[in-house]
Amino acid sequence: MPSPELADTSVLPAWFNTSYIQNALRSYLGDDTIKILTYKASPASAKGDNYVCILSRIFVEYTSKSHQDTQSGNYILKATLNGENSDEIKAAFDSYGTYDHEIEMYDKVSPKIRDVLKKVGYLEDLVPKAVKVDPEHQSILLEDLNAMGYKMANVRAGLDEPHAKMVLKKLAKMHAASAFANSEKPGTFKRCDKGIFNKHSSAFDKFFNLNLEACARIVSSWEGYETYGEKLFKLLPHFTKYGVRVMEPKDHHFNVLTHGDLWSNNTMFKYNESNQVVDVILFDLQFCTWTSPTIDLHYFFHTSLTDDLRINNTEELVHYYYQNLRDTLQDLKFTGKIPTLQEFWVEYIETAFYAVYSTVSAQPTMINEDTEDASLNCLLKDDERSKRLRNAMVNNVRIRKNLKHFLPVFDRRGLLDIQP
Template structure:
C-alpha cells in the first residue's frame, strides 16, 4: 500500500512523525470501529500544515481506504492527527512546561463530553468541535475526523472575516462559553487547574516573546513618519506589558468566568458554505491554550487577529453586542444559576481587559500575516533571544503589510489609553 502522496513543495517542510504509519492507523481505526477484521488497503499520509503556519504542534492528514466484512464495498475516510513537535528539544520542552498536549487531550476526553451533555439536556446541542477518533497519551496526539471531507474549509486568511463569518463564529463561541459557565457553576473544581493560558501567571514561557515583540514593534513604528509618539509610549510600556496582560487574564470571582478558547483566530475555525459561498456552519478547533477566565479575552484576540480591516475599525461595537445577546440567550436557555452581567457591565469588563486587544493586534497578528517563508518561522524563533530569533522578528516587523496594520490600530489603542504606562 502506498504510504504517502507526492509531497507539496511547501508542506514538505513540516515532516510527518515516523510513528504515523499504516499499522498504527489500522490499529486506531479497529479500536474506533470495534472491528478487529478491518483492513487498510490504501493509505496516504501527508503534512497538513506548512512550517510557520502552526508553531505549537504537528498536523498530519491521513486518507485511507479499508475493507470491512460488514460492508460490500471499500470504505474510505480522512483524518487529522495533531501531535507534539518532534526532533526539536527546545520546542518540546517549552510545550511541556505549558502542559499543552495533556491538557488538550483532557479537554477532548473530559470537558467536551460534559459540555455536550449540558447542551443536549436543553436541546441546544450543535456541532461545536470535530469528532474525536482517538486520544493517544503515549504519542501526545489526537486523531480527529478531517472536516474537509464534509466540505468544511478555512476562510480566506488574507481578507479576514466579514460580518457574516464573524457573527457565525461568535454564535458558536457564545454557546461554548455559556455551556462552560454552567458546568463551572455546577462543578466549581473542574476548571481550577486550567490556569495556563498565553498570559496567565502560572507560566513564564511566553514572556520573552511579548517583551521582545514589543521592542521590535516599537522600533519599527519609530521609523514611520508621524507615528513616533506611539513608539515612544510603547518603549516606556516594555517593563509593564506582561503584568498588564496578566491582569487581563486573571480570573475574577465577582465576574462571569467561562472556559476561554485562548487561540481563536482564522485558522482555528472551519466553515461550511452554501452554493452562494455564504457560511452556513462553523466549527472550532485547537484548544491548546484554553483557560478559565473572562470571555472578553477571546473577543479581543478574535477581533484583532481575524476581522477584516473594515470590521476592526468600525464593526466591534456591533459584534460585542451581538456576542453578548447570544451569550445571555444561551445562559438563560441552559438555566445558568449565576449572575449574568448587564450589557454595560460587560462593556466595562471589555475595556478592563482591553490591553489584550493591543497585544493581539500589534504583537501577535504581525506573525500571523508574515509573508516571509523563512526557515526561522518556528517556536524557538518566537521565544528565544539569540541572533536567529532577533533576525526573524526584524523581518516580521519590516513587513509593509504589518506597518499598514499598525498605522490603523495604534491611534485607536492610544485613544483608549492602552499605550499608557499607568492604566
Template sequence: MSAPSTTSPKFAFPAWLNQAYLEDAIRNKYKDSSVKISKFEPSPATSVGDNYASVLFRIGIEFESDKCKQPQRTSFILKTSFQQLPNTEPIEALELYNIYQREIVLYDCIFPKFQNILKNIGCVEDLVPDTIKVDRHCDGLLFEDLKLRNYITLERRVGLDIEHTQLLLRKLAKFHAASIIFNEKERQSLEKFDYGIFNKHTRIYAPFFTSYLETCGETVSEWKGFEQLGEKLIKLKDKVMDYGEKVFEVNPNHLNVLAHGDLWKNNVMFQYDNSGKVKDVIILDFQFTCWASPAIDLHYLFRTSLIEDIQEEQLKDFVEQYHSSLSEILTALGYRGKLSTFPQFWIEFTKKSFYAVTSAFVVQPLQINEKPDEGNAFDLLGNDEQSKKFRRMIYSNPRVHRTLKKLLPIFDKQGLLD
C-alpha cells in the same frame, strides 16, 4: 488483499504511526473488528507559518470491512507534539505549558459533556471535531477530517467579514455557555486550567512579547508624527507581562468561561451551503485554553482576524451580539448565576482592553506574515541575529503598518500604551 503499504514521504512523521495503530483506532471508534487497512498515506495538513505549537498530518486511508461491499477510502487528521518527530528536540515553552496533555484531557473528558449540555436545549451542532482516538502516551489526537464534510480553513492573511464573524460569535457563545454550566455542575473543575498565555506561574514567553514590542516600537519611531508613540511601545515592553497577567486574572464577581485562548481564523473551519452562504463553523486547537473572562477571546479574535474596515466600526455591535447570544443560551440552560446587563459587560470588556494591544501589535503581525518560509518556532523566542532579522521582516509588512497607524492613536487615547 495486497500487503499494507504507505508512500514514502519527503517529511518526518512519528515512528508509531503505522498500520496497526490506525487499524486499532478505527476498529475501536466504529466498533468494527473486521477493518483491515490496505494503504495509508500521511501528508502535512498545514502550510509553513500556519502553526507554531504542534504538527498536523492528513492521513489518507484505504481499508476493507465486512460491513462494506467495496473497499473504502477516508482520511483523518493526526495532531501531535514536535518531540514525536524523529531527531526533534522539545520546545521548552510548550512543555512548560503542558499544552498537549491539556488538549487531550479536553477532547477526551470535557468536550463530549459540553455537547451533551447543549443537546438538552436542542442544540445538536458540533462545537469541535469528532475525535477518533485519544493517545496520552504519544501526545496524539486523531480527528475526523473536516474537509470530508466540506469545512474549509480560510486563507490566514484575509480577514473575516461581518457574516463570518457573527456566525463565529454565536458558536463561541455556545461553547462558553456550556463551559459555565459544566463548571457549575462539576465543582469548579475548569478553574484548574489557569495556564493562559499570560499567567501567574511562568513568564517563559516574556522574551517573545518584549522583543516583538521593542521591534514594533523601533519601527514606529521612524515614522514622522509617530515618534512618541514608538517610544511608548519600547517602554511598554518592560510592563507587558504585568499588564498581561492582570488581563488574565479571574475576577470572581464577573462572568468567567473556559476561554479558547488562541481564537483566530486559522483555528476555525467554515462550512457553506450550495449557494456559497456560510452556514456553520467548528472551533479547533485548544492548547492555550484557560479559565478567564470571555473578553480574552473577543479582544484576540477582533484584533487578529477581522478585515481592517470593520475592526473599529463594528466592535461594539459584535460585543453586544455575543453578549445577547450568551445570555440567551445560559437562560435556556437554566443558569442560576447572575447575568450581567450589556452595559455591565461592556465595562468588563473595556477593562481587559490591554489584550487588544498585544493581539494587534505582537500576535497579528506574526499571523499575517507574508514570508513564512523565513522563520520557525525557534525564531519566536530567540535573540540571535536570525531572530532579530525575522522580527524586522515581520514589521516591514504594509498591512501591519496600516494597522499600527490606525490603532496606535486610539489605544494611546484609551491610555493602553502608558
C-alpha cells in the same frame, strides 16, 4: 491484497503504523473486524502556518465484515513538534502543559460541553470529533474537516461580518455551556489556568518581549508616531506582567472556559452552493482557560477580522456575541447571575490590554508573509535571522495600517501607560 503503505514517512512520527491506525478506527467505529488496506500521509499545513505542532493528513482504505465494499476515511494527526522546533520549543510548550491540556479538552471537556448543549436541542458540533486521544504520544487523531467540506478562510485578508458572526455564535454557546457546567459543579475548570499569558510559565516571555521591542523600534521611526514608540519601549519591562494580570479570572467578572487562541486559522467554514457560509468548527484547544470571555473577543477582533470590520463594527459584534451568550444561558436555565449588557461592556473595557497584545505581537506573527524564516524556533532567538523576520512582520502593509490606526486609540484609552 496490497500491503499498507504511506506516501511520505517524513510527515508521520515513528510510532504511527498500520496497527496504530487500525486499532484506533476499530475503537472509534465500534467494529473489531476493520482491517487496513492502505494509508497515505501528507503535510496538512505549510511552513509558517503552524508554530505549535505537526499536522499530517491521512487517507485510509479499509475493509470490514459489516461492509462489502472497501471503505475509506480522512483524518488529521496532530502530534508534537520535531526537527528544528524540537527540544527548546517542546520544553516551552511542556511548561504550559499544552499537549496534555488539549488531550483532556478533546477527551473529557468537549464531550461534557456537547452534552450540556444537547439537553436543550443544540446538536451542531463546536469542535472536531476525536478519533483517538493519545496521552502517551501526546497526539490526537481527528476527523479531517477538509474532507467534510470545511475550508480555511484567508487569514491575511481577514474575516468579513457573516464569518465573524458565525464564529461568535458558536463561541457564545461554548462559553455559556462551560459556565453552566461550572455552576452545576463549581471548580470544574479550575485546572484550566495556563493561557497564552499565565503565572505558571515564563517560557515565552522572550518571544512576547522581542515582538514588542521590534514593534516599538519600527513605530519609533514613523513620522508622527515617535511618542507611541516611546510608550511601547516603556511597556517592555511590564508587558508580560500585564498580560498575566489581564488573563487572571476576577471574582466580579463573568468567567467561562475560553478558547484561548481564537483566530482565523483555528476555524474552518462550510459553504452552501451559493458560497454563503453555513457553519464553522473551532479547533486547536491547547490554551483553553477559565477567565473572562472578553479575552477571546479582544484576541479574535484584533487578529482575524477585515480591517474595515475591526475599525468600524466591533461594538455591533460585541452586542451580537452578548445576545447569543445571554440567550443560550437562558435556554440552559442557568441559575447564576447573567451580566447585563452594560456590565459586560465594563468587563470588556477592563480586559482591553489584551487588545494591545493582540495588535502589537499576535497579529504580526499570524499574517506574516515571510515564510522563509518563519518558525517559532527563530522567533525565540535574538539574532539577525529573527530580527529580519520580525522586521518583515511589523512592516507588513496591513500591520502598519492597523498600528497607525489603533496605537492612538489605545493611547487615548490609557492602555499604553504604565499601570499601578
